[in-house]
Amino acid sequence: MRHIYYGWWILASSIVIVYLFGTVLFGFPAYYPSLITTFGWSRGQLLFGNTVLQWTFGLSGLVWGILAERRGIRFVLSIGSGFVAAACLLFGRMQALWQLYAICFVLGAGLSAMGYLTNQMLQARWFASRRGLALGLVNSAGGLSGSAAPVLLTFLISRFGWRAAVSVTDVFLWTIPFLLIVFVIRERPEETISDHKQLKVSSAPAGLKEVLLSPVLWIVIGSVFFAAGTVGTTLHLLMLHLRDSGFSSQAAAGVISLELAFSFAGRLGFGILADRFSAHKVGIGTFALLAASSLLLFVISLPGMAVAFAFLQGLGHGALVSFFPLILAEIFGIEKNFGRVLPIGHLAYSSGLGTMPIISAYAFDRTGSFTIGFTVNSVMTWLAVFGLVGLLSREAPRS
Secondary structure, three states: OOOOOOHHHHHHHHHHHHHHHHHHHHHHHHHHHHHHHHHOOOHHHHHHHHHHHHHHHHHHHHHHHHHHHHHOHHHHHHHHHHHHHHHHHHHOOOOOHHHHHHHHHHHHHHHHHHOHHHHHHHHHHHOOOOHHHHHHHHHHHHHHHHHHHHHHHHHHHHHHOHHHHHHHHHOHHHHHHHHHHHHOOOOOHHHOOOHHHHOOOOOOOOOHHHHHOOHHHHHHHHHHHHHHHHHHHHHHHHHHHHHHOOOOHHHHHHHHHHHHHHHHHHHHHHHHHHHHOOHHHHHHHHHHHHHHHHHHHHHOOOOOHHHHHHHHHHHHHHHHHHHHHHHHHHHHOOOOOHHHHHHHHHHHHHHHHHHHHHHHHHHHHHHOOOHHHHHHHHHHHHHHHHHHHHHOOOOOOOO
């Protein structure tokens, strides 16, 4: 009987955990209309909670990356799932705006610990020639859950209320990850019999200081920040923008779900293409899709534009999630500094998600329109495309 590489069991466990992670992260905007109705908060006040969540998500990743190297990924995953379960429990009992911000802080730290960062580190350790496929499958799990979460949660909220919908989600956020962490997940191939023979990595010496001072790193980081800003703005404000444009709640949720469904294809497709070509070259096409989709926001009420937007941004959004861990591994390697460089990529991604949407939200509160915010996002995303094109001529130190 042929021996099954244990890395596939690791991959399956990560897929389940990231699926749960995506249900919380991408389902969060489904609560916005109910929170506005219940508490009377403005869009700016509400979106500041997302800013807290995303910045905490990114900054705490710098800690989780180091802690994962010192104490182990399983340890960090356990903390993360506990934080997320606790945050959801408190969210269902929330009564004041400051409580929302505190909950978003805890939720951001927990999602960072149990989400893409730790699971991408696992796959980078366990897979070499099929790393793009492995990371694509893990990242796709978030998109798959995200495609179902807005519609499902909108249904649950309309049927049972938003507090009950949170309680249903909370049940799964500790028990399932706990069982996988205890019984399935292992840190490295060396912890299983002979499986480590299938993993091949190469390294070249480069100090962390040299890596951090590399212009290539900061071109990638800046591009990811601006592209993530476009994704975050639409994910968090599209529901409100579509409703303002005449869409029903269910139709608006359907557009968001369609975007996240296409993001599933983008995550998986990018990983497969990156294994064949390079993360950098495929990434330029990815950012071009996002830049093109940003233009459609201005005409999204026209027939067919919502579907076209969901298609273009969905593919670009999904590919972006797979892009930065793969290009950082491609440029700097995984042996020495990956656990420190990858959290910087996640910080750029999450801070973009958290910062750019609030610009659009506050602009709306002042002008009654998303035009200013959407214009800023479009310009920044096109600059990210040009930044990646310019990256072709640069070289970076490898670790």
